[in-house]
Amino acid sequence: MNAVDIISDYVRFPSVSTDPAFSQGMAGAREFAAKLLADAGLRVETVQTPLHPILLGRRDGPASWPHIVLYGHYDVQPADPLALWTTPPFDPQIRNGRLYGRGAADNKGPHTIGILGLASLLRRRPDLPLRVTVLLEGEEEIGSPSFPGFLGKYKGELSKADFVLLSDTGSPSAKQIVVTTGLRGIVGLELRVKGPKVDLHSGLHGGAVFNPIQALADICASLHNADGSVNIPGFYDGVLPPAQWERDELRKFPLSEAAYRKFLGVNALYSQPGFTPLEAVRYGPTLEFNGIGGGYQGEGGKTVIPSEAFAKITCRLVPGQDASRVLKKLTAALKSRIPKGITAEIIVRQGNNPYHVIPSGRPGAPKNANPVLARAFDAVGSAIATAFGKPPLFLREGGSVPIIGDIKTETGLDSLMVGLFTPDSNLHAPNENLEIEIIERGMRAYELLLEKIATP
Amino acid sequence: MNAVDIISDYVRFPSVSTDPAFSQGMAGAREFAAKLLADAGLRVETVQTPLHPILLGRRDGPASWPHIVLYGHYDVQPADPLALWTTPPFDPQIRNGRLYGRGAADNKGPHTIGILGLASLLRRRPDLPLRVTVLLEGEEEIGSPSFPGFLGKYKGELSKADFVLLSDTGSPSAKQIVVTTGLRGIVGLELRVKGPKVDLHSGLHGGAVFNPIQALADICASLHNADGSVNIPGFYDGVLPPAQWERDELRKFPLSEAAYRKFLGVNALYSQPGFTPLEAVRYGPTLEFNGIGGGYQGEGGKTVIPSEAFAKITCRLVPGQDASRVLKKLTAALKSRIPKGITAEIIVRQGNNPYHVIPSGRPGAPKNANPVLARAFDAVGSAIATAFGKPPLFLREGGSVPIIGDIKTETGLDSLMVGLFTPDSNLHAPNENLEIEIIERGMRAYELLLEKIATP
Numbered sequence: 001m002n003a004v005d006i007i008s009d010y011v012r013f014p015s016v017s018t019d020p021a022f023s024q025g026m027a028g029a030r031e032f033a034a035k036l037l038a039d040a041g042l043r044v045e046t047v048q049t050p051l052h053p054i055l056l057g058r059r060d061g062p063a064s065w066p067h068i069v070l071y072g073h074y075d076v077q078p079a080d081p082l083a084l085w086t087t088p089p090f091d092p093q094i095r096n097g098r099l100y101g102r103g104a105a106d107n108k109g110p111h112t113i114g115i116l117g118l119a120s121l122l123r124r125r126p127d128l129p130l131r132v133t134v135l136l137e138g139e140e141e142i143g144s145p146s147f148p149g150f151l152g153k154y155k156g157e158l159s160k161a162d163f164v165l166l167s168d169t170g171s172p173s174a175k176q177i178v179v180t181t182g183l184r185g186i187v188g189l190e191l192r193v194k195g196p197k198v199d200l201h202s203g204l205h206g207g208a209v210f211n212p213i214q215a216l217a218d219i220c221a222s223l224h225n226a227d228g229s230v231n232i233p234g235f236y237d238g239v240l241p242p243a244q245w246e247r248d249e250l251r252k253f254p255l256s257e258a259a260y261r262k263f264l265g266v267n268a269l270y271s272q273p274g275f276t277p278l279e280a281v282r283y284g285p286t287l288e289f290n291g292i293g294g295g296y297q298g299e300g301g302k303t304v305i306p307s308e309a310f311a312k313i314t315c316r317l318v319p320g321q322d323a324s325r326v327l328k329k330l331t332a333a334l335k336s337r338i339p340k341g342i343t344a345e346i347i348v349r350q351g352n353n354p355y356h357v358i359p360s361g362r363p364g365a366p367k368n369a370n371p372v373l374a375r376a377f378d379a380v381g382s383a384i385a386t387a388f389g390k391p392p393l394f395l396r397e398g399g400s401v402p403i404i405g406d407i408k409t410e411t412g413l414d415s416l417m418v419g420l421f422t423p424d425s426n427l428h429a430p431n432e433n434l435e436i437e438i439i440e441r442g443m444r445a446y447e448l449l450l451e452k453i454a455t456p
Numbered sequence: 457m458n459a460v461d462i463i464s465d466y467v468r469f470p471s472v473s474t475d476p477a478f479s480q481g482m483a484g485a486r487e488f489a490a491k492l493l494a495d496a497g498l499r500v501e502t503v504q505t506p507l508h509p510i511l512l513g514r515r516d517g518p519a520s521w522p523h524i525v526l527y528g529h530y531d532v533q534p535a536d537p538l539a540l541w542t543t544p545p546f547d548p549q550i551r552n553g554r555l556y557g558r559g560a561a562d563n564k565g566p567h568t569i570g571i572l573g574l575a576s577l578l579r580r581r582p583d584l585p586l587r588v589t590v591l592l593e594g595e596e597e598i599g600s601p602s603f604p605g606f607l608g609k610y611k612g613e614l615s616k617a618d619f620v621l622l623s624d625t626g627s628p629s630a631k632q633i634v635v636t637t638g639l640r641g642i643v644g645l646e647l648r649v650k651g652p653k654v655d656l657h658s659g660l661h662g663g664a665v666f667n668p669i670q671a672l673a674d675i676c677a678s679l680h681n682a683d684g685s686v687n688i689p690g691f692y693d694g695v696l697p698p699a700q701w702e703r704d705e706l707r708k709f710p711l712s713e714a715a716y717r718k719f720l721g722v723n724a725l726y727s728q729p730g731f732t733p734l735e736a737v738r739y740g741p742t743l744e745f746n747g748i749g750g751g752y753q754g755e756g757g758k759t760v761i762p763s764e765a766f767a768k769i770t771c772r773l774v775p776g777q778d779a780s781r782v783l784k785k786l787t788a789a790l791k792s793r794i795p796k797g798i799t800a801e802i803i804v805r806q807g808n809n810p811y812h813v814i815p816s817g818r819p820g821a822p823k824n825a826n827p828v829l830a831r832a833f834d835a836v837g838s839a840i841a842t843a844f845g846k847p848p849l850f851l852r853e854g855g856s857v858p859i860i861g862d863i864k865t866e867t868g869l870d871s872l873m874v875g876l877f878t879p880d881s882n883l884h885a886p887n888e889n890l891e892i893e894i895i896e897r898g899m900r901a902y903e904l905l906l907e908k909i910a911t912p
Contacts, residue, residue, distance in 0.1 A: 018754075019754070077758060078758055080752075080754070081655075142756060184659060186659070195722055196720045197721025198886065202742070202744045202746060202770060203854045203855030203856050204853070204855050204883060205720065205737055206737060206744050206854060207727055207740045207742045207772070208716065208720070208725050208726065208737045209726055210722070210726040213747075214676065216673070216748070217672070217676035220670065220677070221670075221673045221676075221677035221678075224670060264653070264661065266652055266666070266797045268796035268797040269665065272663070275663070280664055281663040284663045286658070286663045288667050288759075288761055289667050289669035289673070289750075290751050290758055291753045291760075292748055292749065292750045293748065293750075293753040294745075294748050294749075295746050295747035295748060295768065296746050297749040298475070300474035301474070301599075301644050301746060301805045302474070302533060302534055302747070302768075303644070303744075304885070306745075306746070306747065309748060312752060314757065316658065316659055316663070339726075341724040341725065343723065349757045398659050398661070398663065399659030426654065428655065428760050429654050429655045429656065429760070
């Protein structure tokens with residue numbers, strides 16, 4: 001079976017980690033991934049956690065061999081709004097050179113590419129001096145709540161490895177691959193405000209009570225200043241601005257502001273002071289509203305003052321910010337802005353630190369870096385140049401892979417991240433997809449890179 | 457069959473006018489009401505409209521007889537959230553001296569009380585010199601869109617009547633009935649904002665686009681000033697403040713601010729400058745958010761920047777304000793506050809003028825008032841005192857009965873409004889109900905009042 005068919009079969013399991021209704025899809029995806037690891041010749045272990053188990057696939061060997069950890073996640077985002085998918089999210093289809101389906105790009109496709117690249121290399125060189133631990137988790141899309149506990153138990157083993165290799169980041173296209181050198185962290189919460197004990201008739205009672213939606217709008221509006229910056233005292237404390245080489249590298253990125261604006265479908269871009277919009281998504285922190293709800297949302301109108309309303313809020317954090325400190329500041333700011341007549345509840349959802357690595361040879365790179373990682377940063381350039389026809393750019397990215405920061409903190413391991421999805425991949429959105437060309441070239445790049453790491 | 461059973465059978469028809477899924481419930485309620493009119497000895501006519509038909513029940517007679525129009529509406533509000541009802545909304549039940557069900561209080565119960573009071577009177581005095589036109593509409597809860605067209609066709613007949621008598625307003629309890637002398641008008645619209653063309657990954661794109669929920673929160677927050685007043689230029693133009701006798705009458709109202717706060721279940725009341733909270737709901741204009749939605753609202757979190765968000769907004773208007781002028785000002789204010797990067801659509805839902813009548817004998821009452829109406833204002837005091845044991849208070853109310861203002865404008869007819877539901881009736885909310893005692897005493901009051909109007 002070829003790689004596209006394998007990824008398709010994997011996507012068929014609806015492994016939505018956030019919703020207990022999908023527990024069967026989670027189990028199916030996990031079994032499928034375990035077989036994939038076994039087929040690559042790895043020894044498979046399923047590690048139970050309080051929620052979704054973690055899979056480990058190991059290739060053992062002498063301590064003198066380099067040891068890499070290959071990371072991926074088998075869970076996916078919810079597929080709604082379903083009506084906007086051209087073909088069903090869990091019935092993968094190929095159109096225009098792309099494989100469509102929820103999880104095709106985030107992250108089933110990319111980590112399958114790595115595993116299949118490794119499998120191909122091991123078939124060609126069965127004696128390759130390389131130790132591998134593939135680590136597939138099932139809670140990435142909900143902030144990896146079980147991961148700290150797992151790390152606590154396995155950090156003895158993991159901290160002896162050389163670095164983590166993964167593909168859960170993006171590149172502009174198959175023509176320009178990006179190696180990601182930093183990830184934003186994330187904190188998330190839900191703010192629920194409550195006014196009157198039941199929904200009220202807006203005629204009989206309107207004028208005497210603070211409308212919970214008004215309170216929510218006031219609080220949400222207060223979280224940004226007019227210039228687009230975040231209005232939480234201390235939010236920007238410690239933010240590490242991009243180095244000059246990082247700004248320069250971004251200027252080589254094949255995307256103009258006009259093209260980006262068109263791609264997003266907005267009539268103007270918007271960013272906070274100190275960053276161009278293209279810089280802001282990689283090097284700047286944010287506060288975003290992911291959802292809001294309250295009162296009557298059905299057809300027509302209903303003249304009520306609702307009893308309750310809520311907003312789901314997440315902040316993306318950049319190197320220098322600390323997730324727990326930002327969460328504390330955000331929570332304190334929200335609490336201080338609840339008006340009289342309204343009570344509020346804050347439900348904290350997730351918190352993960354940002355991550356940053358400076359590649360060997362760049363200004364500021366640590367002198368005592370792990371030599372296997374330094375070799376890998378050098379090798380990834382030629383592996384990608386050979387497989388894709390052009391060397392990669394080294395850039396920080398705006399997304400979060402929550403566990404990368406945790407792994408660094410707990411085990412000291414840095415991460416090498418090869419971007420395999422593209423802006424058109426529609427991550428977290430309807431019609432998610434992955435380019436077939438990237439699947440094929442990506443497997444070749446992984447094979448070349450792993451071979452170079454093992455036998456420089 | 458007694459009145460409670462008749463109202464129960466009427467409530468069983470789920471006549472939700474806003475939702476086309478309930479068209480069968482609308483038809484059932486209409487047929488039931490037509491039979492009620494016929495049983496009272498009235499000649500029934502069904503008037504087709506573009507949406508829900510209007511029922512007329514006539515008792516004809518010589519032009520020398522007084523002619524009253526009895527108004528009601530057979531449509532009801534949606535019943536959601538269904539989970540909060542103790543017993544199903546359309547399966548009426550009696551508990552603690554109250555009849556529970558959607559429409560029991562708004563407005564099937566109250567107008568049935570009037571019709572049954574009339575029927576009882578006509579059985580006792582078959583030769584009563586009184587002309588009656590009962591008018592039951594089916595679009596009150598959606599702003600009576602078909603009513604202007606109906607009025608255009610029937611205003612010749614209606615304008616020859618003396619006044620409109622109705623019960624679609626409230627009283628504090630069976631111990632203190634209120635005759636309503638004014639109603640707030642209403643304008644309503646939905647604001648839909650759109651940013652990126654699809655939901656975006658908040659990590660990959662957060663920082664470069666204006667989040668539509670942020671735009672919506674900013675706009676909604678801008679609609680009130682910090683002191684609670686509405687921040688729309690010209691919104692308060694022409695507002696008629698309450699007369700001293702109206703403030704005095706309200707002070708006799710048996711409700712303290714502390715008791716009102718407790719009833720609403722809020723830790724503080726809230727009102728705009730110039731009004732106490734109890735005055736604000738009757739004499740002050742408002743801008744309320746009835747619903748808001750956007751982005752991910754399901755279980756857990758989803759890290760998206762949503763493509764769209766919306767808010768449903770209504771304003772209650774007081775005498776001196778004009779619905780179409782306020783709507784124009786509100787729309788202009790919203791349009792002027794749409795930020796760059798966001799597009800907006802405004803869907804206008806409803807607009808109706810406020811209404812005000814000064815009862816005979818009060819300061820400012822017109823000298824050339826219709827003598828039958830003046831007699832009725834005098835008679836209603838003794839009819840209610842006899843039936844309920846205490847004379848009524850004469851107060852403006854915060855709710856809207858959209859057509860009352862339209863009738864005044866089109867036909868010159870004023871309205872006499874006898875409040876029959878109570879604060880515990882849960883109008884527009886779960887567990888709507890009507891007191892059994894009010895059903896019985898109300899029928900008696902209607903019978904006495906109608907008799908006094910016909911034969912003073």
